[in-house]
Amino acid sequence: MVATKDELQHFLKHHFGYATFKPGQLAVIQQLLTPKDTVAIMPTGNGKSLCYQFMGAYLKKKVLIISPLLSLMQDQVEQLRLLGFKRSIALTSALTYWERSFVINHLEEYDFIFASPEILATPQIKATIQQMEWGLLVIDEAHCISQWGPDFRPDYLQLGGLRSELQDPLTLALTATATPKVQRDIIAQLHLQGDDPVIRRPVNRKNIYLSVVRASSQEEKKQELFALVRRLQGPGLIYFSSKKLADQMQVQLQKETNLRVATYHADLSKEDRFIIQQQFLHNKLDVICATSAFGMGINKGNIRFVIHFHIPGDMESYVQEIGRAGRDGQPSIAILLYSQGDEMIQQQLTAATVPTNNEIHFVYSLNEKTSFTGIDDDKFKVIKAFIERGFSEEATTRFFTTRFQDKEKALQVMTTYAQGTTCLRRFIDTYFAEKDAHQHDEICCNYDVTQLPLARLGLLRTKSVTPSYTIQSYNAILDKLFLNL
Amino acid sequence: MRKEELLGYFDSEQPKRPSVLRQLLKGKTTSSSLYWGLVYGWLDVIKMDPNLVNEQFKQDIADLVQAGYLTANDDRTVYLTEQGRKYYQEWRHVHWPLQRTKLFADYNIERWRVILRLLVQVCSEFSYANKNYIVVTNDIYAQNQVRRWFSGQSNKQQVVRQFTQLLRVCLANCNPQEADVFANTLIGHQVNGLTNAQISQAENIDEDDITNIVINITNRCLQEWQGSVVQPLITAVSAGGAVPIAAQRTYQEFMQGVPLAKIRQIYHLRQSTVEEHMLDNAIVLDDFPYCHWVSSELYEQLKGLAFTGETTIANWRFREAQQLMPELDFITFRLFQIMYVKGEKDGSH
Numbered sequence: 001m002v003a004t005k006d007e008l009q010h011f012l013k014h015h016f017g018y019a020t021f022k023p024g025q026l027a028v029i030q031q032l033l034t035p036k037d038t039v040a041i042m043p044t045g046n047g048k049s050l051c052y053q054f055m056g057a058y059l060k061k062k063v064l065i066i067s068p069l070l071s072l073m074q075d076q077v078e079q080l081r082l083l084g085f086k087r088s089i090a091l092t093s094a095l096t097y098w099e100r101s102f103v104i105n106h107l108e109e110y111d112f113i114f115a116s117p118e119i120l121a122t123p124q125i126k127a128t129i130q131q132m133e134w135g136l137l138v139i140d141e142a143h144c145i146s147q148w149g150p151d152f153r154p155d156y157l158q159l160g161g162l163r164s165e166l167q168d169p170l171t172l173a174l175t176a177t178a179t180p181k182v183q184r185d186i187i188a189q190l191h192l193q194g195d196d197p198v199i200r201r202p203v204n205r206k207n208i209y210l211s212v213v214r215a216s217s218q219e220e221k222k223q224e225l226f227a228l229v230r231r232l233q234g235p236g237l238i239y240f241s242s243k244k245l246a247d248q249m250q251v252q253l254q255k256e257t258n259l260r261v262a263t264y265h266a267d268l269s270k271e272d273r274f275i276i277q278q279q280f281l282h283n284k285l286d287v288i289c290a291t292s293a294f295g296m297g298i299n300k301g302n303i304r305f306v307i308h309f310h311i312p313g314d315m316e317s318y319v320q321e322i323g324r325a326g327r328d329g330q331p332s333i334a335i336l337l338y339s340q341g342d343e344m345i346q347q348q349l350t351a352a353t354v355p356t357n358n359e360i361h362f363v364y365s366l367n368e369k370t371s372f373t374g375i376d377d378d379k380f381k382v383i384k385a386f387i388e389r390g391f392s393e394e395a396t397t398r399f400f401t402t403r404f405q406d407k408e409k410a411l412q413v414m415t416t417y418a419q420g421t422t423c424l425r426r427f428i429d430t431y432f433a434e435k436d437a438h439q440h441d442e443i444c445c446n447y448d449v450t451q452l453p454l455a456r457l458g459l460l461r462t463k464s465v466t467p468s469y470t471i472q473s474y475n476a477i478l479d480k481l482f483l484n485l
Numbered sequence: 486m487r488k489e490e491l492l493g494y495f496d497s498e499q500p501k502r503p504s505v506l507r508q509l510l511k512g513k514t515t516s517s518s519l520y521w522g523l524v525y526g527w528l529d530v531i532k533m534d535p536n537l538v539n540e541q542f543k544q545d546i547a548d549l550v551q552a553g554y555l556t557a558n559d560d561r562t563v564y565l566t567e568q569g570r571k572y573y574q575e576w577r578h579v580h581w582p583l584q585r586t587k588l589f590a591d592y593n594i595e596r597w598r599v600i601l602r603l604l605v606q607v608c609s610e611f612s613y614a615n616k617n618y619i620v621v622t623n624d625i626y627a628q629n630q631v632r633r634w635f636s637g638q639s640n641k642q643q644v645v646r647q648f649t650q651l652l653r654v655c656l657a658n659c660n661p662q663e664a665d666v667f668a669n670t671l672i673g674h675q676v677n678g679l680t681n682a683q684i685s686q687a688e689n690i691d692e693d694d695i696t697n698i699v700i701n702i703t704n705r706c707l708q709e710w711q712g713s714v715v716q717p718l719i720t721a722v723s724a725g726g727a728v729p730i731a732a733q734r735t736y737q738e739f740m741q742g743v744p745l746a747k748i749r750q751i752y753h754l755r756q757s758t759v760e761e762h763m764l765d766n767a768i769v770l771d772d773f774p775y776c777h778w779v780s781s782e783l784y785e786q787l788k789g790l791a792f793t794g795e796t797t798i799a800n801w802r803f804r805e806a807q808q809l810m811p812e813l814d815f816i817t818f819r820l821f822q823i824m825y826v827k828g829e830k831d832g833s834h
Binding site for chain 1: 602605608609612613617618619620621622623625626629645649652653656661664665666667668669671672673674675676677678679680681682683684686687688
């Protein structure tokens, strides 16, 4: 199928309202239309979703999107519906029995179907999708398929087989970050055809100033945070490693700065998460204190700063999270607050999530009828997933030993970045093997300076804001809600 | 449910078993828990807290005993102490307990709450002629119900006007502060709403109280809007009541003249099961036909049984009663107790 650039842009404008494609989107779409399987490595905010939305609308064929993240799927379904693609659905384990039956029995009526890998393994659902004709198969967060990546999920290993069972449909694998090793792994695991299916956009976002601010203690780090948030033009995100700290800091930040600060993490109800997202999108909030759950599906262009209070576990996560800043192309800043010893938090998280040899042996030795395991439920599930996929105990043990070592190495990379004695941007480029002839300058990063050039970047707060959590009278709210008909 | 709220269900004179409260709150109704729910005056709490965690509940009771607000007896009942009574009185002056709790048995209140929020959003966006918005809930059932109801309205403008009026009148009947709290949680056209936590911070009210205020007004809406234009949506959240569906069916068929032996046969039920079905209905209904089992003479005879030790008829055990009256069967005995307890409560004794 040969379509000209003008034709595609016209279609884009007519169906999606955009005058032009973002960098990389057109190349991905043109390659898919060849038709050719494609691996698109594009940073967060580069509009990966539009690639498959466009394909579904253009080909007028069904699109199956496989994603590991429940909340992301829900967000994307809502965004599609907002664009007018009402026949979109997320098929996940969060659906009730009644809802799932309804959706499965009406699957043919949907154009965009999002599904988690585990639900696709259900015999009834697998049988249904095998009988359907697919215009495009999308593997979102495709790096999850790679054992060399930081976010490997055993469920993703079945996707290569699933692709074959669906008669090898045209496939688009999407990810924001992938080292060359992970890239090769994605292609191999999915059995993608054709020479060099990869279209890659640089991870480097020139409009995001990179910085590390070092503190000698946690208390000093907190004070640095307050000072930064007072000075910085918002809106902004602050990432924490724990929900508890996110909650605590939200209260303190609100008090210290008089800004509109909300917290966002997995413990919030679905409704509260919806409200916070909408408030943030409509500029009713200045700062969000979040764990990494936040932001994956949020399409907000004017986030001016992203601060990490804790060092993330790996460079891939860090780049994804700071990538939420400056999607409008305007100057923004990423600040990593670092205090020696912060690595221990990530080390504890790793210990809490990666099964030990003893735990693996214990689960393998259980008989099927045993339900109580005495080990962390998530670890049990992960080990069980390996057993169900036919991994031997030895192979599983080897995998997690390597995994543990990989996580240690990944953390060491982040620690080196945080202790930075070299250009931070070049450090990231090198990590992702990006061949960008980057020249460090005063709006690149702060590795060689102590003061952040906020004025130079235009990031000093200009307006003072009064907190907007004022309660309006019910009549005033009803008057706003309902226009007189 | 907060542990302080539990104090409101206990008494300084009548010992009560917390395990019964726990079962009723969760909606795990058995004939036994329903009976004791009747005796303790707890029939209005059925299904109030379906997500209650057993261990947490037990811990809460233990904490209240530890604090001296309840006294635990050897038979696993507890009394409310004088200290507990005073503490609870003060507590409820500054907090908001749940109201209209009987509705929890008859309706899926959580689902109604979701439907109401969606309804507000749909009507709001319609009033602004906007079709492009992200819906406030992922609940497919709620989405389908509201979509079906709204698309079936021939005059949508009128329906939206009517709904707006219903909402305004309902809130006007509430305490103004509570009405304001509720309204600030609503979402619609260019109205993002506030979370309970944000309202809690702004009003300096406990977040749990905000939750209860919202539920109370949600329940109020459900009650006041019976028979209105939104009745189909209320019907869509019916939960069947306190008595299991099978028990309701047994009772309905019995009332249509089908003998219990026949009902047993048709549905392959044990004798004890159909008897439990009848007892469950006797507990919740006001007009149960006791006379089929307990004549007025038998009633007086049973009242006069010389139980040794236990003077409270509600606490009599069947085994001991049968020793005094060998021809007595369980269903008759229990129906007598239910009649007696209800008679005590409505003062007809």
